[in-house]
Amino acid sequence: MPLLGCIADDFTGATDLASQLVSIGMRTVQTIGVPDEGLADELKDVDAVVVALKSRTIPAAEAISQSLAALEWLQARGCEQFYFKYCSTFDSTAEGNIGPVTDALMEALEVPFTVACPALPANRRTVYNGYLFAGGVPLNESGMQDHPLTPMTDANLVRVMGSQTRHRVGLVDFDCIRQGSQAVRHRFDALQEDGMGVAILDAIEQRDLETLGEACRDLKLVTAGSGLALGLGKRWADQLTGERAAELPAVAGREAILSGSCSRATLAQVEHARAHYPHYRLDALTLAEDYQSQIDEALTLARKHLDQSPVLIYASASPDNVKKAQQALGVQEAGEIVERALGEIAATLVSELGVRRLLVAGGESSGAVVSALNVKGLQIGPSIDPGVPWTVTLGSSERLALALKSGNFGGEDFMTKAWESMP
Secondary structure, three states: OOOEEEEEOOHHHHHHHHHHHHHOOOOEEEEEOOOOHHHOHHHOOOOEEEEEOOOOOOOHHHHHHHHHHHHHHHHHOOOOEEEEEOOOOOOOEOOEOHHHHHHHHHHHHOOOOEEEEOOEHHHOEEEEOOEEEEOOEEHHHOOHHHOOOOOOOOOEHHHHHHOOOOOEEEEEOHHHHOOOHHHHHHHHHHHHHOOEEEEEEOEOOHHHHHHHHHHOOOOOEEEEOOHHHHHHHHHHHOOOOOOOOOOOOOOOOEEEEEEOOOOHHHHHHHHHHHOOOOEEEOOHHHHHHOHHHHHHHHHHHHHHHOOOOOEEEEOOOOHHHHHHHHHHHOHHHHHHHHHHHHHHHHHHHHHOOOEEEEEEEOHHHHHHHHHHOOOOEEEEEEEEEOOEEEEEEEOOOOOOEEEEEOOOOOOOOHHHHHHHHOO
8 A cells, every 4th residue: 555645736746746755765656637447557566646636726626626536545545644745836826726725635634733845955945934935036036926827926935825724824943943853843732732723844955854754754644845755755764665666668759848838947948949959839829819820830840850859849938928928818718728739739749740758848738738648647767857757657558758847947958958867
């Protein structure tokens, strides 16, 4: 039976968490949605299961329903601890969905207290005095204030979480954490005595996560980015049995990159990749006017060049261009038309053009692509950059190698160096 059951609110975040669990020795499988019986054999002899949902930006009631269904399935598998995974940028709307889903999971598990810990120092996501920093600057100055779906204009996580949850929110600050795990557990007790239901956790270095992991070892539910998984590793180390994670099977075939993220990191990666690969840019406004022509032109480029090189097809755009599309089409409609196009292109690349190795940038884009490809599950492999592993699909006759990248992750050369670590 798996020891740890995880629920992730998007697909790239799920692979991020799964890669961290693999790195600490846990045999880990990621499923796309709540699994069906077709994956039963793939879920034997694993230590952790990560259920990937696409629930970050959907209505809160739908996100709660999906998350509770995932929880029920994980409970039926015998999981002992549960992990609600969101992005290390804590991005969500003013209404949620991090807070509402946390509340629902706490109620279902009958737990009065949990923690919120988005910190991932390896990717320069740190929390100090309750403020979230990305790349060394407050979250609301990092580019996340321009996110097209979940703009983050406040770096104070106590305020952000407090606006979303029905529980009172407290803080375990840096000074307490540096006193050790026992001091953190005492702080948990004090917060609960004061009527707090959620604690924001400071963390600026890896050793802080290790302290926090030890302090959280007996919590039935934790909520976090992927960083806390590294600290929780010691919680499970003495219970791991059997063979460790196997190497990914080799996957041969043509290669392509699809990008819908508009984050600063991805925009720099796209610009770097444009200098190396044939490329085509999808435009939301043009898609709205003549959808099929854009699809056809992108696929014509792919047919011409795939034998010689990976191809890059992207809708990534500057904040100004994103705002123009959103003003003309509506925020939801602008995003959906790009996702639909990337999903349709991915399906054709795989079914007709022999692409078997695919890199996708952006959480919403990754969700659209794996849905279009009818992916049921993923085996997790080596990391390209922190939080971004290669994976191989499970439960299908012909395997695909996929790298699903959060928009904010990876160095500038990510899209060109990724192929060097291919299975």
